[in-house]
Each structure stands twice: as C-alpha cells, then as structure tokens.
Amino acid sequence: MAESARRSRVAPLVLLVLALLLTTVLYAVISTTAQADTSPESTSDIAQGEKLFQANCSTCHGATAEGTDIGPSLIGVGAASVHFQVSTGRMPMAAYVAQAPAKPAVFGEEETKQLAAFVASLGAGPAIPSEEMVDPTLGNAANGMLLYRTNCAMCHNAVGAGGALSEGKFAPDLYGTTPTQMYEAMLTGPQAMPVFNEASITSEEKRDIISYLTEQREVSPGGINMGSLGPVGEGFWIWVLGIGGLIGLAVWVGAKSS
Ligand code: HEC
Numbered sequence: 001m002a003e004s005a006r007r008s009r010v011a012p013l014v015l016l017v018l019a020l021l022l023t024t025v026l027y028a029v030i031s032t033t034a035q036a037d038t039s040p041e042s043t044s045d046i047a048q049g050e051k052l053f054q055a056n057c058s059t060c061h062g063a064t065a066e067g068t069d070i071g072p073s074l075i076g077v078g079a080a081s082v083h084f085q086v087s088t089g090r091m092p093m094a095a096y097v098a099q100a101p102a103k104p105a106v107f108g109e110e111e112t113k114q115l116a117a118f119v120a121s122l123g124a125g126p127a128i129p130s131e132e133m134v135d136p137t138l139g140n141a142a143n144g145m146l147l148y149r150t151n152c153a154m155c156h157n158a159v160g161a162g163g164a165l166s167e168g169k170f171a172p173d174l175y176g177t178t179p180t181q182m183y184e185a186m187l188t189g190p191q192a193m194p195v196f197n198e199a200s201i202t203s204e205e206k207r208d209i210i211s212y213l214t215e216q217r218e219v220s221p222g223g224i225n226m227g228s229l230g231p232v233g234e235g236f237w238i239w240v241l242g243i244g245g246l247i248g249l250a251v252w253v254g255a256k257s258s
C-alpha cells in the first residue's frame with residue numbers, strides 16, 4: 001500500500017523531468033542551422049545573371065543597375081555584396097522598409113552567383129571569398145574572440161545575440177549566418193554596419209573571427225561540449241538535473257519521514 005502510494009507520487013515528477021528533457025532535445029534540433037554550399041564562382045554566367053536582374057531587380061535598381069529613387073546604384077558594390085544580400089534573403093526587397101530583413105533566400109546558390117557575376121561585370125568591387133578564406137578550422141578562435149570584442153560586440157552583443165540600434169534598425173544575431181556571409185558582411189558593411197577593409201581587419205583576422213563565431217555555436221563557454229547544445233542547452237541541463245535532483249530529494253525525504 002505504502003509502496004504504490006509512493007509510486008503514484010513520483011510518477012508526475014518523472015513526467016516533468018521527461019518533459020524538460022524533451023524541450024532540450026527539441027531546442028537542439030530546431031537550432032541546428034543549415035550550411036549553404038559554396039561552389040567556386042563562375043564568371044561565364046553574366047548573361048544569365050543579367051536576365052535574372054532585369055526580371056527581379058531592375059524596378060528598384062535600374063536596368064543597368066545605375067540606381068533609381070528607390071534603390072541605390074550597384075555599380076562597383078561587387079559580387080560579395082550581391083551574394084550577401086541575395087543569399088541572406090534581404091534582396092530582392094519585398095517592400096520598402098528602414099532595413100531589409102533577412103528572410104528565406106528567393107534564389108538558389110547557382111542563380112545567386114549568376115546575379116553576382118552580372119553586377120561584378122559592371123564595375124570592380126569585392127569578390128566572393130574562396131572557401132579557404134572562410135574555413136573556420138583554419139582560423140585562430142582565441143584571437144578571433146579578442147577581435148570580435150573590440151570590433152563587433154558593441155552592436156552584435158558579446159556572444160553574437162544581436163541588439164537594437166537607433167531609428168528602428170538593429171544588428172541581427174549571428175547564429176544562422178554562414179562563414180561566407182560573415183566574411184561578406186565584414187567586407188561590404190551592409191546598412192549601419194561599418195566596412196572592415198584589409199587595413200582595419202586583415203583577411204586572416206576575418207577568418208579568426210569566423211572561427212570564433214562558429215566555435216561559439218558548437219562548444220559551450222565552459223569548455224564542455226554537451227552534444228553541441230551550446231550555452232542555452234547547457235542551462236537546460238542544469239535546470240533538468242538540478243531541479244529534478246532537488247525534487248527527487250524532497251520526495252525521498254518526505255517518503256522517509258512518513
Ligand atoms: C523593392 C525594391 C528593391 C528590389 C526589388 C531589389 N532591391 Fe536591392 N536594394 C533596395 C534598397 C532600398 C537597398 C538599400 C537599402 C538596404 O540595403 O536595405 C538595396 C540594396 C541592395 C544591395 C546593397 C548595395 C550596397 O551598397 O552594398 C545589393 C547588392 C542589392 N540591393 C541587390 C539586389 C538584387 C541582386 C536584387 C534582385 C535579385 C535586388 N537588390 C532587388 C531595393 C530593392
């Protein structure tokens with residue numbers, strides 16, 4: 001009799017702990033970000049890119065990308081800027097707002113590179129970085145952290161969580177951005193973000209920053225990799241094990257004294 005009473009008292013607690021565990025696992029699955037594939041840039045696609053441009057971009061940027069009242073001139077912005085804007089879904093802009101939001105990309109990698117090749121053919125500008133230039137495993141994450149803290153944290157927050165700026169603008173979080181997009185953002189300085197050219201942050205230092213930002217997603221700051229759950233996931237574990245343990249203890253003490 002006492003045995004079954006105790007079991008029914010414990011059952012809801014077991015369910016609670018299981019629910020907390022499930023939340024943690026779901027969070028980890030949902031926060032896993034897709035990586036874009038980065039095949040080498042093709043410059044033979046200018047004609048194809050021009051067609052895409054006329055159909056999707058010229059109403060705001062002009063037939064030869066010279067700019068209109070709505071959109072700025074794209075002559076000389078370079079392939080990197082087009083690749084960044086189109087692959088993050090900022091362009092084509094859907095409606096005029098203070099800051100074009102990132103959204104699911106309209107074009108695939110192939111078409112994005114064709115658009116970039118067309119714009120690059122109109123005037124020299126920064127190119128799309130090679131895979132080696134953005135490879136996080138080749139960078140020095142510790143140095144990247146120092147560079148990030150002095151150059152980026154004031155807008156994007158110490159751990160890349162993002163933050164508000166003035167006039168309805170904001171610095172986005174950096175958790176879903178690919179290494180290529182990180183490099184391109186530094187190179188082209190979208191919107192309120194400054195341009196970090198070779199003189200302010202060298203290409204090797206940019207890779208260090210990329211290394212730091214990608215490592216942040218994989219390893220918790222405590223140094224223990226808890227299934228790549230990251231800081232929030234780790235918090236959940238402390239919650240599950242800590243609170244779960246306390247509840248278990250309370251039940252045990254209660255059962256002992258009765
Ligand atoms: C509805 C209008 C609109 C359409 C359509 C549009 N753009 Fe834009 N674009 C803008 C505006 C406005 C800006 C500047 C503000 C901003 O960056 O948010 C901009 C900025 C850009 C920039 C950044 C320029 C720089 O200085 O680095 C690029 C690159 C770009 N657009 C490419 C494209 C491409 C490629 C397409 C077509 C696939 C496209 N845009 C479609 C309005 C538009």
Ligand code: HEC
Pocket residue numbers: 088090099100101102148151152153154155156165169170171172173174177181182183185186190191192193194196201209
């Ligand atoms: C003055 C504030 C400011 C600073 C400093 C700054 N950024 Fe940004 N950053 C922004 C803003 C604003 C945007 C969004 C631009 C847009 O939406 O067009 C942005 C966008 C980005 C993006 C694109 C994210 C996405 O969701 O597509 C990356 C990556 C990025 N920044 C990295 C960096 C790094 C790395 C540094 C330091 C080297 C840095 N930023 C410094 C304001 C800043």
